[in-house]
Amino acid sequence: MTTTVPERPAKPTSPRSQSQFGVAWSQFRKNRLAKIGGFMLILLYTLALFAPFIAPDGLSNYSTSNITRFHPPTPIHIRDPQTGGLTRPFVYQYGQQLNMDTFVNEYKPTETRCPIFFGVRGDEYRVLGLFPGTLHLFGTGAENPNCKVYLFGGEALGRDLFTRTIYASQISLTIGVGAVLISTVIGLLMGAMAAFFGGIADTLIMRFVEVLAAIPSLFLLILLRSVFPQDINPIFALYMILGLLAFIGWGGLARVVRGQMMSVREQDFVSAAQALGAGNGRIMWRHMLPTMTTYIIVTLSLSIPGYILLESGLSFLGIGAVEPYVSWGGLLSQAQEGGFASITQRPWVLIPGFFIVFTVMCYQLLGDGLRDAFDPRKRQ
Amino acid sequence: MKKALFVALALAATSASAAPFVYPAAWTAEQNTANKRGGELRLSILSDFKTINPFTSAEADSIPNTMAGGAGLFAQDPRNDEFLPHMADAKPVVSNGGKRFVVKIRQGMKFSDGQAITADDWITTWKIHADDKVGSNSYDSFFLNGKPITIKKLDNYTLQFDFPQVSAGAYATMSFTPWPDHVFGKAYREGGAEAVKKLWTLGTSPSQIVSPGMWVLESFRAGERSVFAKNSNWGEWNKDSRGNALPYLDKLSYRVLGDANAGLAAFLAGQIDTVGMRNADDLAQTKRAIDAGNLKATLLPNVSPQAQSSWITFNWNKASDPAKQKLFRDVRFRRAMSHIANRKAMVDLALGGLGVETYFSVYPIFTQQIAAGASAPKYTYNLAQASKLLAQIGYTKKNAQGYLVDKAGKVLEFNLSTNAGNTTREQLGRIFADEAKKVGVKVNFTPIDFNNLVGQLTSKGEDRPFDAILLGLSGGDNIWPFGVNVTPCGANLHSYNNPTNGKCLTSQESLMTKLYYQGDAELDDAKRRAIGGQLMKAEGELQPVIYLVGGNYHVAYNERIGGEYPRALMNAYYLQREQALTFVK
Amino acid sequence: MTHQGEVLLAVNGLKTYFNTDDGVVKSVDGVTFHINKGETLAVVGESGSGKSVTSLSVMRLIPMPPGKIVEGEVLFTGKDGKQKNLVTLPEAEMRKIRGNDISMIFQEPMTSLNPVYTVGDQIAEAVMLHQNKNKKDAMVVATDMLRFVGIPAPEKRVNEYPHQLSGGMRQRVMIAMALSCKPALLIADEPTTALDVTIQAQILDLMRKLQSEVGMSILFITHNLGVVAEMADRVVVMYGGRVVEEGDVVEIFKAPRHPYTMGLLNSIPRPGEYVHVPGQPKGRLEAIPGNVPNPLNLPVGCAFEPRCKFAVPDCSKAVPALEDTGQGHMARCIRWREFDQAQHEVSA
């Protein structure tokens, strides 16, 4: 016995093991801005999903007898002007007259008060095209059809801009995501194929990626759009734009996927899988693609805002969503058609533009947060 | 007496050159007594010029039309609508029951390149326009009721016009612009129509361009600006009432501005001198700028109704879709469509309240003619009546989406196009489509490119490539305000029915064609208007084209330019000024 | 070899903390040591023990923020013979010291040279900065220095870019750059870790040779005790941001007084020559169990306690003091005396 110094039994030390996503999630949760961005996006998407319910009016409703062209936003009053006491929220009905001196169509509140109800029956709709309903979150009911709530004012034909903006979010918010998803699938497939098969497939795919990168995307879009007839079904036009956006967008991802795969392919676990007789497809999906998840999540979240902007640009140039459907870009382009009057006399028509700004910002915050969360170097 | 003597003296002094045409002092509200000369009139256009060639040009705002300013045998006097001899030396000698006109040409006139303007130039221009291989937009003007107008050169300075029948529009017809024989005549004789079409493209150097009128092209920058310089040879025979050569200005420039808003912005910024006021918004913006002291300009709202129409036409030549062809040819359907057109809403919504409802091809500014046709039928906004008419055709049932279906369950629908970028028309179409939906008619409304649209509209044949088009027309004259290329069957813009053989399909069409030429041949104003009234009645019954609304004409111009018409002469037809009398203060 | 008594650099109670989102990391927590003139001091420890931060603190190259020297002094006697406290020296003065009085070479020769400038440019930059020479003269010095560190064909190499050189060559260039102004102190932060074993030996040889020629002191940072034995006069062992043992290299190798040092010594393969740790079979390579403690959450007491085989309840009560165990040998362990006994027993 040589021991003079007493020892204690060795403690099993278990380092806290966390999955990659667990680590990322805990990192992400610390990023306040990213959380706000994510939360706001959830809110926006919820609004879009329930647009017909939240919007007080139908997508393309306006009166041809009671002119509400560029109706100003109606303030919601909660105090009775006579008694000063609290009352059911209400808006005033507005009267409209063209001022022949200034040529401004002037709206003035009349004495008529229109109480606002929650859960009123109104325009018919289908949520997600499936569930029919007539219930609207709020509205003035059917008592006085000439009296409506104009949260964001009215547009050129007198349609409720709030309603149109909310409906437009359905297109603006999904077209970006849809295009990114499709282009991601194409990009993944193409990149993986290039990496896995190599040789001619690789050369061809990569050359094609180069070609897509070399032709300016706006012109490629314009050119592709010119292939389709101009007077097509509005719904089909939307799918087409989705497809076109996806088509021009997959190149970058394919390149990265290929690069990553090339390096992953050399790694041992793939060889092991091959040695065990796993098929090509199986190896690709089971072993190689998971290594890309981080990159994909981050790229997805960062490229969606780009697509939203691009879609708004296309709508602005008149090759986007077609009436009666409308996207934020389309609403903005309608505002632009009004010229300076849009800014000086009815600035509310620019509100859809700020929805674009806001959404893109949220996506950026979220995307940056995700990137930082997944990037080990950004951790301290 | 004194005036005559002065003219005689002037004649004696410049025996070699021409007796000048004197622009009456009454044509301007503001005399250029200080004799200000020089400067530039800055205008704008919405799309780039497509050609310099007067024979292939089709647009109203074009380089040839600008150069043609002040170049015609006769010029209409805005005071009384009468034609004054301009390039003609005197009133023509009329014979053969009002069908033959012998016109003396003013001597000593020169093109911008110094070559004399003679009878040959008119003859050549006429020949080229009337050659269908050239495809000139003015082709129809040289035919009356399918028969050609012929022009003969009696001597170098005498022309003889022979009309196949009496025509009230003879003076207007004779007032086409003569283009240089030494350019076009030469090419035409050597290479025919093809050679003419190759001349004066946008790639041609402006130095080779020759003008008979007050302006000549000086420079052309694609997509940016075209500048015209005054043709001083023109000034030798065009004088103001004090004997000064015209025009006062040195230059006229057109700036290409992508859209009407850019035009308004440029006007508000003082970069261009005048711009069309489209609607109340434009007026409000301009008024604000003037009131704020940012812009020194004159704004004259609601000067007159517009000299334009807007309408929806249905294609009767759809061999590929017999059901639709039958529908569009059914007068009940078209009347129903007129009942659907909510013209009041269109005025209020699309024109901002400044405009009038229209039911006939006659522009609202031609109030005398409109009054003469007061008894013609109007199919005013009435959805119930529309439903009734559609039910008569067989559309009684509605499907789940609320659209009318025929017995086979086929939805009552058609495509309606207009030109993209014209906000007003897009709104008119939107309102029409939305009202149609209320009675269960599905209107697929799409704005498409203008040129494409015009291509569809003017196509000929048994199967023309459109259902319905919403568009507008302008131009024409106030003597006989029905279009020669619109009303008669077979004409270029007889938009609803344009088969290969150009034949009428209905009795009303034939009647309208007959009445058109009858009215054109009637020289008495009141009688002619009465014929016009009958024509309007046929038009109203047939409803070949659904007329919608017309905006008001407003005038705005920068204070730096003077020489505009007196307020009483200004209107949508004569516009705001003579370019020749315009000067920079 | 050592010039006893002439202290070149004295670090007293140095504390360098980093502010992170998760809290304050006490990377260096009250470190005290000194280097004598001409002496080589090795600082030894695992990654994260604070040795690199200590050296960067001396140079004041800690990125601030998030880092901050919160306490302590670094007394340095420069070439001008004046003693300065580097912690409080104005930045402009400090810049004059860097590269001139104190130079530094780093662990990664592959990444420590700027890829877009020639090696000559990079050496000359230091010369121009501190010796008032023009570009041309500085390039001559650069060529001389390259020759001095044993790079063949220095006239050619001076115009080459780092990517054209091998790792060993680059480390020679780094040394040439560091020595170009004849510094009084060279801080070598694991200069051989990234190199092949044969190259390692060459570089160490070179450093020894140059040290004797230039007459500078070296602060040698490493986790490799084999290198320590070869290079150092004295050794400082760091753990968890603190010095746990300090002393003469021979003494420490012979009789470590801290369980961590013992662990380190037993984790290097030295055939036939292992320090016998009580309770262990002889001659076996041994790893220290567990990981370096989370710097955000250091134990209240001895930082090594969770991994220590000899820990007793008292260990976790307070941080043990650094005690003199005789002959300039210091250790921070409450049971060092027992190891002393054990050691004697073993050696007996």
Add this chain to the structure above:
Amino acid sequence: MIPFLLRRLVQSIPTLLLASLLIFFVIQLAPGDFLTPAKLNPNISSEQLAALERNFGLDRPAWQQYLLWMGNMFKGDFGLSFQYQQPVLDIIWPRILNSLYLAVMSLVLFYSIAIPLGVYGAVRQNSPGDNAINVVLYFLLGFPSFFLALIVIYFILQLRNATGLDIPIGGMTSNNFDELPVFGQMLDVLKHLIIPALVLAISDAAGLTRVIRGQMLEVMRSDYVRTARAKGVSERTAIWKHTFRNAILPIVAGIGGLLPALISGVGFLEVVFAYPGITPMLLTAIGTQDLYLIAGFTVITTVLLIVGNVISDILLAVVDPRVKVA
């Protein structure tokens, strides 16, 4: 250098061929052929149509048509524009040049905004200034450039009204352009370019600023910058000579790839500012299905972009010695 250029050009030939093939394929997809719209145009005679059909081999199989089109293109014949009745190249070349002026001007402004801001953000990381810039950039990132342009035009109009300054807000030249001396003409064009270029630069700069800031932060943490500091270099030298020079390498490498996006971005501004660039013309061409014009333009731009890529390769070789050019 020259062999490098040659090799690079040879390498780009397949890309060009593939691009032209793609464009040709897309056009083949369109209903009808090149001449369908021309057939609707009464100004084009049947002889002319027949001549065009022969010229472009429209009666032959698609692959032969492609070869013919390519062959004609190599001879500099891009076909005829149906709108303008003129050879395509004559019409689009001046427009492409105009667009390039705007693109280059905007690129210059783009870098001169993004670089200082990005470097500042990295050097003063998390300072109030950095945070303020970040907030503004996040905000700008969401602005479609045309929306920003709309707002800018409005404010310029107000400014003009308030100060009487003659700030051009549209077009490319002033009315008196043709009378100006050469230098005056250059200045005049520059004056017209600056506002749209600035709007584009600002709306795009957000992205690059963030990239530069990130790159700078990364390089600032690198070993060789620490080496430089250990040498005792000044802060300015450490940042500009050692950090910045390396931080921009990926950006220089990306300039070529940036051009397509830039040309596209320029398009929106051209529309808003009534600038005689290529996009307004192209939009009309789409409407009129002036396909030779569209196809010809796309091919020319692709060539320009490949040239741009080569230039950025050369630039990269100049700034990064690790890139071999020999």
